[in-house]
Amino acid sequence: MMLVRRPADVELRVRDNGVGFDTQKNCHGLGLRTMEQRARLIGGQLKVNIEPGAGVTVICSVPEAMLGKATESKGNL
Secondary structure, eight states, rough: OOEEESSSSEEEEEEEOOOOOOOOOOOOHHHHHHHHHHHHHHOOOOEEEEEEEEEEEEEEEEGGGGHHHHHOSSSSO
């Protein structure tokens, strides 16, 4: 896991060394969709990089300007 704060944004990277997964398969879970929705709610974006046989990296970046607004939000994330 790595958290990087830059002048324009903050980026969180989470990586595992598993086997990855196939995004073309019909998945019924809510995990990735929920993470993407929560990132959008705070003005950010979520990227998922899959390396078959080598794991997955999930990257969430949020613009610096949104950080104060996200912590002031009264909604549930």
